[in-house]
Amino acid sequence: LLLLKSQKGKELVSKNSCIIKKEENNFLLQTGQGIYANVPNHKFSDVATPELLESVTQCLDKHENHYDKNLLITCLPGCKDIIILLHFDEEVELCDWNKKLINVYLSKVSAAYKNLLLFEKNNKTQEAAILSLAKLAEYKDNETGDHIKRVEKMAIAVAKRLFEKGAFKDIVNETFVKHIGIASILHDVGKVGISDRILLKPSKLTDEEYELVKMHTIIGGAILADASEMISGKNYLSMAAEIAECHHEQFAGGGYPHSLKQDSIPVSARIIAVVDVYDALTSKRPYKEPWPIEKAIAILEDSKGTQFDPVVVDAFLELLREKSE
Numbered sequence: 001l002l003l004l005k006s007q008k009g010k011e012l013v014s015k016n017s018c019i020i021k022k023e024e025n026n027f028l029l030q031t032g033q034g035i036y037a038n039v040p041n042h043k044f045s046d047v048a049t050p051e052l053l054e055s056v057t058q059c060l061d062k063h064e065n066h067y068d069k070n071l072l073i074t075c076l077p078g079c080k081d082i083i084i085l086l087h088f089d090e091e092v093e094l095c096d097w098n099k100k101l102i103n104v105y106l107s108k109v110s111a112a113y114k115n116l117l118l119f120e121k122n123n124k125t126q127e128a129a130i131l132s133l134a135k136l137a138e139y140k141d142n143e144t145g146d147h148i149k150r151v152e153k154m155a156i157a158v159a160k161r162l163f164e165k166g167a168f169k170d171i172v173n174e175t176f177v178k179h180i181g182i183a184s185i186l187h188d189v190g191k192v193g194i195s196d197r198i199l200l201k202p203s204k205l206t207d208e209e210y211e212l213v214k215m216h217t218i219i220g221g222a223i224l225a226d227a228s229e230m231i232s233g234k235n236y237l238s239m240a241a242e243i244a245e246c247h248h249e250q251f252a253g254g255g256y257p258h259s260l261k262q263d264s265i266p267v268s269a270r271i272i273a274v275v276d277v278y279d280a281l282t283s284k285r286p287y288k289e290p291w292p293i294e295k296a297i298a299i300l301e302d303s304k305g306t307q308f309d310p311v312v313v314d315a316f317l318e319l320l321r322e323k324s325e
Contacts, residue, residue: 016087148185154275156181183240190220221245242266270309
């Protein structure tokens with residue numbers, strides 16, 4: 001919040017303010033308070049007078065600040081289509097010092113806004129890469145498309161429930177919930193390295209074929225880990241890599257590819273392990289008909305603490321029960 005004082009020394013309070021962005025021929029509210037909060041369709045024109053619209057337009061065209069009575073309209077430096085608008089409770093009496101303060105403030109806001117845009121662009125680039133890889137896996141196996149959409153939806157729901165319950169609170173936060181959906185769609189991307197003869201085989205796999213299928217975890221994890229190293233910090237691709245490599249690990253050990261146990265298995269992979277198996281059991285595959293939901297639930301219950309993390313299973317079953325009520 002920008003705090004200013006009038007020439008009389010009284011604080012200037014703005015209860016009605018907003019950030020506006022021009023898109024094509026419309027002024028859209030990016031955020032706002034007071035009369036500019038919760039505006040349907042975010043249309044500034046729906047709450048602005050013709051005179052105010054004209055002032056905003058002139059400010060944007062000339063790219064200079066506008067001071068008028070109890071109104072301050074400013075352009076964001078370096079951002080030709082962003083405007084900040086403040087209504088004060090009394091007439092604005094800004095001295096040169098206050099105007100300089102406004103310009104310093106706006107330069108800081110502009111830098112923060114540009115950093116945010118770069119961050120969002122980085123996220124969009126990661127999402128595009130992930131979706132491209134997912135399409136590659138889907139092209140390999142037509143059934144993969146519907147499967148990954150269901151897994152994505154269930155993974156987000158389980159992560160949200162765990163977050164609400166405070167489970168794994170050092171790991172499962174809002175960012176985790178946001179990342180796991182798109183990261184989950186690549187859990188089987190390593191199958192692009194497995195022969196169609198094996199993947200689409202309508203009968204039971206031989207022991208040798210099954211060992212080859214297991215390699216999809218190593219392949220997928222390696223592909224995504226290499227990609228994630230190009231981006232610093234925790235990101236979509238790093239989570240996708242841990243999911244791809246570890247979603248067949250078992251909570252009590254004995255899974256593949258590394259026989260990890262309990263906390264050594266990433267929480268993201270523990271979530272995908274549950275929803276992936278549930279979807280596989282309840283869906284038609286080349287080698288099987290879909291199982292009844294009750295039978296799939298019984299498998300999850302029986303496998304708590306052995307194949308699956310009990311906390312994750314309980315959260316998932318809560319959601320299933322709520323859906324059936």
